[in-house]
Amino acid sequence: MRLKKRILLLIGLVSLILLLTGCSEIKQPITPESKGLWNEYIVYPLSWLITEVAHLLGGLYGLSIIVVTILIRLVILPLMIKQTRNSKAMQSLQPEMAKLKEKYSSKDQKTQQKLQQETMALFQKHGVNPLAGCFPLVIQMPILIGFYHAISRTRAISEQNFLWFDLGSPDPYYILPLIAGATTFIQQKMMMAGTENQNPQMAMMLWMMPIMIIIFAVKFPAALSLYWVVGNLFMIVQTYFIKGPDLKKIPAAGKAGGAKK
Incomplete structure (x- = not known):
């Protein structure tokens, strides 16, 4: 329940950031004279x-x-590597977490509180942060919204075209939104490999995020979709190099489990 509350809190925080930054100055051109912390340190x-x-x-x-986009990804690369390693550590703890759930299978409140305490103690023992996967999202949100403002409020950017689309307008053929959604799904699938079946909340996010990305990308400037696609491709390559050996083991483990049955 606590994890669900934290996820809802994170979604609420992101929504508040979107509301505060998206409605106030979106129609005002961004210049060196633009005032405010948001304009001076993010958008401009x-x-x-x-x-x-x-x-x-x-x-x-x-x-x-x-x-x-690649430069930004390189800057936050250490944080993303930490997130990926945390994900691997979470995966390795799944057997012990399953034992705890079996030990405290009763649904009464005291037993569930004891389960949460034991689970957090397990995380602390192995140096795992169950919310580490949320940190990159919190850090990337200002950058993402800043990209949206920079594109919309810089005439030189919004009036340019690239390949088949105008940077300042939505993709007329919906190609970029679909690619953005597909690459988001692939990237998350790689990050969650081996754990989504054991964590229903993660499995839900695996589908929710790509759908949300597609919905936003259909309405937002194509330049933002381009940012999403490039960033996702970067993350896919990064995740493959960090988790590559583990990604190859998962299908083999699944086949072995089926053979035993």
């Missing part, structure tokens, strides 16, 4: 960086967004 630096990289690339703003 992103706008400036995209614009400067585009100038280096011959005015190709779509290519600039790809390069800037």
Whole structure:
């Protein structure tokens, strides 16, 4: 129950951030003179960086967004590696967690409180943080919203096109939203490999996040979908190199389990 409350709290926090940053200044152009912490430290630096990289690339703003996305991913790479390792540690603890659930199978309140205490003690013993997977989301949300503002409030970006779409308008063929949703699913599937069947909440998020990404990407500027797609591809490659051996073991383990049955 506590984990559910924390997930709801996180969703509420993200929604509040979206409300506070998305409704106030979205129609005002971003310039060096724009005031406020949000404009000075998030939106304008992103706008400036995209614009400067585009100038280096011959005015190709779509290519600039790809390069800037990769740069941002490289900056937060240590945090993402920590998240991936935490996910692996959580997976290795699943047998012990299953034993605890079997030991405290009674549904009365005292037994469930004891189960939560024992579970948290297990996490602390092995240095695992069950909410570590939420931290990258909290950090990426300001960047994501900042990208949306930088694209919408910088005329040079919003008026450019790239491949088949305009950066400042939704993808007319819905190709990018579908790719963004598919890559989100693949990336999360790799991160949760071996644990989603044992944790219904994680299995629910595995489907919820891609659907939410597609819904948002259909309405948001295509440049934001491009950011999602590039970021997801980066994460897929990163996860493969970190969890590659474990990803190969999971299907083999499943076949072995079926053979024993």
